[in-house]
Amino acid sequence: MKIFVDFDNTLTRGKDFMAAIFAQVGKSFEEILPDYREYRKTGEFSVSGLAAFYGERGVDMKTLEGVLLKAPEMMGNFIAPDAQAFLQALKDKGHELTLLTRSGEPEIWQRPKVEASGLTEYFAHIEIHPGEKQDVLKELGIEAPFVFIDDTDEQIVAMQAAFPSALCVKHTREASLLDHLPEIFAYIEAVEKKLGVSIVERDGVAMPELPLPLYASTVIADCVLADGEELTITLGLDQAGVDAFKKRSCDESDEELMKFTSDHERICLGSYETWYAKERYPFALLKGDELAGLIWFGPKEFPSVVSHTAPQTTKPWHTFAIRTYMPYRGKRLAFPFSSFVFRMFDFLFPGSPVWLDTDKENVGAVKLYTKLGFKEYGQTESGRLVMVRM
Numbered sequence: 001m002k003i004f005v006d007f008d009n010t011l012t013r014g015k016d017f018m019a020a021i022f023a024q025v026g027k028s029f030e031e032i033l034p035d036y037r038e039y040r041k042t043g044e045f046s047v048s049g050l051a052a053f054y055g056e057r058g059v060d061m062k063t064l065e066g067v068l069l070k071a072p073e074m075m076g077n078f079i080a081p082d083a084q085a086f087l088q089a090l091k092d093k094g095h096e097l098t099l100l101t102r103s104g105e106p107e108i109w110q111r112p113k114v115e116a117s118g119l120t121e122y123f124a125h126i127e128i129h130p131g132e133k134q135d136v137l138k139e140l141g142i143e144a145p146f147v148f149i150d151d152t153d154e155q156i157v158a159m160q161a162a163f164p165s166a167l168c169v170k171h172t173r174e175a176s177l178l179d180h181l182p183e184i185f186a187y188i189e190a191v192e193k194k195l196g197v198s199i200v201e202r203d204g205v206a207m208p209e210l211p212l213p214l215y216a217s218t219v220i221a222d223c224v225l226a227d228g229e230e231l232t233i234t235l236g237l238d239q240a241g242v243d244a245f246k247k248r249s250c251d252e253s254d255e256e257l258m259k260f261t262s263d264h265e266r267i268c269l270g271s272y273e274t275w276y277a278k279e280r281y282p283f284a285l286l287k288g289d290e291l292a293g294l295i296w297f298g299p300k301e302f303p304s305v306v307s308h309t310a311p312q313t314t315k316p317w318h319t320f321a322i323r324t325y326m327p328y329r330g331k332r333l334a335f336p337f338s339s340f341v342f343r344m345f346d347f348l349f350p351g352s353p354v355w356l357d358t359d360k361e362n363v364g365a366v367k368l369y370t371k372l373g374f375k376e377y378g379q380t381e382s383g384r385l386v387m388v389r390m
Contacts, residue, residue, distance in 0.1 A: 011083040087123075134161075198336075245282075302317045360384070
């Protein structure tokens with residue numbers, strides 16, 4: 001789920017920050033507050049503009065401008081006490097966080113504040129714009145559902161009007177950011193349920209011993225998409241499934257598969273039988289004989305990671321990979337399919353650690369793996385990101 005979070009007065013103690021600024025020019029926050037509210041209503045902010053505004057109200061303009069230019073450096077001292085825990089809780093669930101904040105002078109004022117905050121690591125994107133936030137999202141091509149968190153009534157009302165199906169959360173200084181998590185997670189769960197995929201394990205199916213014989217396959221579950229389309233999940237690939245896997249792996253028009261996987265070399269130019277002999281355990285998502293998705297596990301030693309030794313474990317490592325294929329890619333299959341298969345894996349190999357490596361540029365894959373409980377561990381010498389689930 002995409003989550004957009006405001007910066008000032010949501011993740012920060014904005015009042016205390018401004019009080020510290022004006023204390024350097026001999027003014028208390030109570031003294032400057034009425035005028036500051038008037039200035040904020042203009043919707044504009046610039047260092048020179050704010051200095052000139054208070055210069056007309058008895059504050060030395062040049063002194064204030066100098067203080068304002070250095071003020072972003074101290075932003076890290078004014079972060080809301082629960083901001084990091086709040087953002088981490090959202091990130092741990094695999095959600096895509098974007099910092100969405102307004103500024104008339106992004107490079108002079110707002111971006112230095114954001115960078116000094118110590119919070120940038122939590123965000124996949126940082127959007128700083130002078131315009132209205134709802135207009136910025138429209139320009140970025142964002143569509144609801146999503147979550148938006150802000151501290152102003154006006155912005156909440158405007159965003160809700162522009163995106164009626166979004167969850168717009170009003171944060172107040174008196175509340176804890178953590179108090180919003182139940183509402184946010186309930187909204188996300190409801191959306192995923194509405195748009196989601198149903199997977200039901202078949203009754204009376206005994207899990208076979210692994211590895212299965214070559215070309216052996218057992219139907220273990222049924223899958224129903226949000227539009228009602230029905231698929232099946234098998235453990236193992238029969239001959240028709242192997243042929244479908246080879247056909248998918250040879251499809252050079254699938255640019256994503258060609259860019260991010262080695263299936264063309266491994267299966268199309270290589271041999272499924274050789275690959276399977278390495279004790280690979282494929283789980284297939286099928287529409288008849290058409291392959292919609294594939295996940296596999298298999299024993300494989302932990303790779304060499306730059307500046308890291310392998311995590312300590314008493315059980316052998318397995319590796320993991322997932323593929324979804326057109327036209328099923330983009331139908332929200334990856335997470336429920338992976339979650340189901342991991343339940344099977346944990347039953348078959350209880351307590352076994354899993355690792356994978358992936359292209360750092362494959363943002364969607366990294367997000368999925370994080371949501372499945374993987375954590376980034378390091379990089380291989382070739383620069384591929386290594387993630388582990390223990």
